[in-house]
Amino acid sequence: MNKPLNKMAVQATINGEPTAFLCSPGQVLAEVLRDEMELIGTKIGCNTGDCGACSVLVNDRLVCACLVLAAEVEGQAVQTIEGIAEGGVLHPVQQKLLEHAGLQCGICTPGVVVAAKALIEHNPNPTEEQARYWLAGNLCRCTGYDKIIRAVLDAAQQMREEAAV
Amino acid sequence: MNAYQEFSIIGSRPVRPDGLDKVTGRARYGADLNMQGQIYGHIVRSPHAHAVIQSIDCSQALAMEGVLAVMTGEDLPEPGDSVLGSGEGAIALKDLSPMVMSRGKVLFHSQGVAAVAATSPELASQAAALIEVSYQVLPAVTDMHEALSAEAPILHEDRFPDGFPEEPTNLAAHISLEVGEPDAAFESADVVIEQTYSVPMCHQGYIEPHACVARVDAAGRVDLWCSTQGHFTVAQYTAALTGIDVGKVKVTASEIGGGFGGKTTVYLEPVAVVLAQKAGRPVKMIMDRGDVFRVTGPAPGAQTRVKLGAMRDGQLVAAEVECVMDTGAYNGNPAGIPAFMATACYKLTNARSTGRAVYTNKPKIHAYRAPSVPQVTLGVELAMTELAAELEMDPLAFRLKNAVEEGDANMMGAPYNRIGLRECLEVASAHAHYKAPVAEGEGRGVAAGYWINAGLQSSATLNVLSDGHLSILTGSPDIGGSRASMALMAAEVLGIPFDHIHPQIAATDAVGHCDVTGGSRTTLATGQAVIQAAEQCVAEMCRRAAAEWEVEAGVVTWSQGAAHYGEHSLTFEALARRAGTMGGPLTFSSSLTASSAAPSFGVHICDAKVDQETGRTTITRYTVIQDAGKAIHPAYVEGQMQGGAAQGIGWALNEEYLYDENGALENPGFLDYRIPVASDLPFIDTVIVEVPNPLHPFGVKGVGEVPIVPPMPAVAEAVYRSAGVRMRDMPLNPPKIVAALQER
16 A cells, blocks of 8 residues: 555655655655656656666666656756756757757657766767667657757767867 | 649748757656646556466455555446447447457456556556455467467457358458459469468567556546657547547647657557546556567567569569568457558559458557558569569669559549659669679669558648737647748748747647557648648738728738738738737638648668677668658658658668567567667668658648568568578568578
């Protein structure tokens, strides 16, 4: 029986803001982000870690939020899709996805953005093959990945050029 | 002759109007809305694939604290013999109602038998486990060939397909067509080949699970939010299934996370409405990913026997196609399409085609991108390639020699208008990919494909805003960038900037009727409604300008976003700002049943390399050539071509439903039902061919569906050429290829 009071208090930094929330011990991070914080950009496509739609960064590490218990992020820094565009300025990955039409239905897009940002942070100059393997955990059924991969490589190039200036 | 010949903004690639919301996570999909006071629904599903329901006891669940409502199939009205919709979209209520909730009998594993609503998802799940259902288990049959045997258990004792009235069988439908004298034509042919090909049942594989939230107010009015390809269809189906007047059902379409045909029906919505009605609280429901695979969607598995006859010079003289399709537990009407469309790419005056649909203890099939055509096309196109090899002809040249063109009739009888198959074949033959030598160890396959495309009903309302911006309301959910195409078409007619146009998807009570976003129809038909409404706007603005200038309306012209006469001009923005004093608000609506639909054709070229040791196939190069009529937003046209190709490649190499001996799906998740991932595919090159559709003002043809048609035969031929063994049963997964290589 799920008793309403059987909740634990967790403190974490969510998208740069110190945050406290209550969750039940078995609740996963994806559910808490969506249901408690209205951070609905984190999508749940499978709840088994297979589709990548719930990709978030925990201490800059790319994880599926459906496979992380909410209680595990105590004291950690979580970044979701809502925290990617800083001060209302789109991240280059977001901008390039728009320019390349790298989304159709858009349900996988938040996860792709988070994962691609993490890729470029790990490897500022990914090859096509490296981008494809890094994003192999982000399922997209609409695009055939062509325009997603082109957008990600283009964003990486733009960020390299900006860093060189 | 198209009404518009020259374009200024059509054919450009602006950022889609809804793009910002979708890259920042703000867009709201099915599961992203909560209603005040909502509770949560959970469906109890059958653990058996075929059983009589002897009793359902909900008393323990109802007694639980926090449980507010339960329901069973008895809470839905008897479906009787009523039919919803018409034509291709017609569906019998008795084939729809049990897909929501069964009554009396379950015919497939995980079919819904009861539902419960409680104050949390966990409570609802716990309460569902307390609902006691007793079953008398019956033998199940999941293989369609076994289902046709004399010993097979019969799924529907009360169904006798036309022409087979003696005994009930599992044959759901049988359609046979013939033109000319195929038997005599085969006698006269120099070369005849006959082979059998098969395709497994598969799923659309959309990433967003079905989800909805429903409220029923004290006056019995329903407010329903859901992820769907057509909210007007949801309203109609939900009303019919629950017995509520459709006028009391308002449906708002959320953003939709993929559908591919699979979200043109209802599964959860009627359950949420009935539970909300009983509980007096809004009810939210989200389908579990496993259940998405177990109870929704699948595209029919099929076996196709193809016999083709040709003369030595490559003239095709006769065809016979017999396609058996697995419709699952209820009739999803898959039999007619292969009968009508199997040979649609080729000039054939002597042909026979047959489609049969068979009941099995599996979920009822539903539309998946060019429904039923990829299955039968695997057979016809691979047979064409095999026959070309027998004739020692280039496979594209063989197709070009027999390709249909304007004036030719297919099995449906009506002659084609201006179509683009020949142009696609010519472009493919001259393409750098086709000209390039095949790399060492690789193989190359080509195939053509056809899809009929739909017109159907659409509506659009244009509201000119006071600063000269424009809002567009349609009822067509945007599944792949259609807001961008609506805005481009309005911008073309009105001559105002693309980013001054704000397309929205309106609820069922806020815009005229729109049929589903499906049948590759939205840019064509809803776009045509937008064009017509924009033309009304231009006419009215010219009339107002003429009144201002005290001249006849006929002498005022419209160009570059302004009315002109001699020295005078009035811009769209000026007319918008002054609307209140020049005749009132500027609002225009147009509705139509589009008669402008035209078929699409595509040609695909695939290079593949088979690892002889592991049996893994790598697609090394892939090119899609397709006639789009006129590409409104070419990037989203290319996206459809690439996405359809990727789905077809997945079906060719990996995707298949696997059932155990008890009729339970063994791979109900993305780990075991493996759709292509980014590292499985190369870049997919595209060539958009534009042979304008003479029936449409802009020349548009549907583009969404046909790209899933050619991949299976193109991939299968490339695999054969690389591996050296011919396989005709999909999917060509590593174990199957390894077995075939060992057998050689």
